[in-house]
Amino acid sequence: MNRLIALLLVLFSLPTYSQDTPPPVNAAVEQRMIKLAEELRCLVCQNQSLADSNSGLAEDLRREIRAMIVAGKKDQEIVDFLVQRYGDFVLYRPPVRSTTMLLWFGPFALLLIGGIALYLRVKRRKQEIVDTPLTKEERARVNAALNVNAGDHA
């Protein structure tokens, strides 16, 4: 019985597959569109790219991008079109601006600070090490030990 129901469900769901598929398009256009869309953020579901998202808006924007590619627009023009409307937020790689300086250069600044701190610390450590010359007895013991060892190896 369950199998029959499942079969019926599958059968009835089949026709809906093909309804929303867009008309066949040029593979080169599609490839360029996907490459662009992967670098752009979907605003509805913010952790997905325009290429991944199933939202209505993402679909519309992919259609717009396709249309612009067919119209012969350059990649930069297409990206600008979206940035003009939705802001830098759509870019997964934000441009370098005064507000994004920290984002771009913060890690390097931290690395530099860490490096300086490490250098200062090591330098201070070095100064803390005091040279204490060996006393006569110590020297004699070391020499004795070294001679014994030298004898072993010889």
Add this chain to the structure above:
Amino acid sequence: MMRYAWPLGVFIILAVFLGLGLKLKPSEVPSPLIGKSAPIFSLPQLQAPEQIFASKEMLGKVWLLNVWASWCAACREEHPLLVELARAGIVPIYGLDYKDKREDGLGWLRDRGNPYTATAFDKAGRVGIDFGVYGVPETFVIDRKGVIRYKQIGPLTEEALASKILPLVRELQK
């Protein structure tokens, strides 16, 4: 003492930044269109498909553009406020019915009241894209020169109206 001062300092700085981060709303993306001229569009009207709504004709007026759709749940929330605002007659509200079916949009206005002086019917959602619409409802305040002065993302609230939109409208109408 100094041994503990460092980690404590770092912890406090981190806690402050993370605390500020909690208050941000990632769903509200600031629009780059604020302070810029609103996109010019003309679309058939929802109620009268043979008549064209042209945004150019709105120059010289302060107006609200409310983007809505019958399929949008949050629009249900703000609709009574819009009706009330229209009744008060402070500022004309124009609608943009976004990616909707005409009969559904008409039904919505019939059932819930029509606060709009006119409604443009954006079936393909293309005008929505020009306005950077990504979540319905959205409401734009547009000044006499056709410049977008404010954008409300998500449903209008009494608080947003009282604290931001109405003061701004009064200022612009002066």
